[in-house]
Amino acid sequence: MKFAAVDIGGTFIKYALLDEQMQILDQKQVVTMALMDAEAFYDYLCEEMLIDGADLIGICAPGIFDDQGIMVTASSGNASIMYQTDVVQEVKNRTGLTTYVINDARAAGLCEWKMGNCRGFDRSACYLIGTGIGGCLMDEHGLIRGSHHFSGEFSYMPVWGRDGKVEQLGNHASMSSLIRAYHALHPYETIDGETICERYLKHEPDAVTCVSHWLQAITMQLITITAVYDPGVICIGGGISRADWFLKELAARYQAGCASFISPMLSFHTEIRSCAFYNEANLIGAAIHARREFYHM
Template identity: 40%
Template structure:
């Protein structure tokens, strides 16, 4: 009987599962809604109760948000529905329920590892990954794979600091370049009754030549470019891959590439920067595939 790897992507909205063969082909996918529980045992029981065909599985790779160290301890709070995971050891909790090898990794690092091994950063000696979602996730890789840093904090690009001279406080770049930021940028420019709930609404208005949306998108992409330049100055990788649903839009990725190149010349006064900007190849599946890749190399 053929054995499969199981990937589990724990998110604040959904928990996604996939049975994957040894060549990283996805055979079956399913998902359940994330539910907020009062105890960690209720959450892990729920996660494991939705696993299918455990008799076909020999290795489980898990991706989850928040700071997860190399021993699989959750060291920071994440999305509200799964905040109870804080302080737990993901590997131990799932392993004792299903009796399989379990290896866990942060979701953005998982996506980066996927792209490094089988995606658009394959073959690179230095790469970075910026995942645009509710926040901005990140990952750095060298020729050997994911760079964790001493506290597993390397690549946490959302937290790149800058001084906000209006408030006299240190802000985080991710708060200005996430999809959440795009919504706020747009809503700050319109009346209350014209506010939107989702980022794709702003994008649709932009594509329909709405002037407010065009101004909001311009400001937002400049914020992303600033974050990309900060990554470039710090690491100057061969490639920075952009993930998240928005990265599948050609207009977005082309505009981002153009403004990145222009700003490297305009603000850094450097015309020799060759860091490539591209999208992630395995966008929606990168977390699960990266988690499985990580489990197989540990």
């Protein structure tokens, strides 16, 4: 059996053809075009799909999908045109192939659970840092979806903001939030998260202030995940997770936070790891999801 996998992002769409062992046989990437309507978008999506020889299609994208495959929350960028459409049916109508859809963060988590650094744990979590915050929880059977497919939406954890209003903690923990905070101090400078982190490591005062707040927000989310679910491992994804200094500092802050905030008498052995898979995790996870759903029908 072979799988056509699609990772729909707000800026790019990635395609792959995978075999039964989840090895990528072919892949490509195209721009997520801004099109007039959903019909045109799905035509474009399916025209580019690597379906020759495929038996099933697995799709992942930002957003939450109901049991039918309808996107019930807004997505990101040009992919938002899929909002309130039946992704599964639209793709099946154009390709003739049985199609399954999953949230992109859950796809990445499923890949880590099956083949990566969550493998072998009966309780695990993936925490993905990007433009926003994504994630998922897993047990020995795979993904925990929740009663409303909302499990793992870590971005929505509430926190008191500086003005006394309740805010989403994810809006303090994402990479885009770090960039916004630094930009507020340097409004005439165009800068990315990697450069801000480099300045942090050189002890530039504004970078230290912004990165410290950002790391604290991430740590708060990890401690909350621990308090609610107590996983054996939390795998961190996103480009920043490749940086050794980041993972070491985050793990140290997490351990210290658990000791001070929960109890110094409790010994927390939850590991903080980077995800084993990076750019291809979503594609592999989408294919794994399609295979699991097909065989569980």
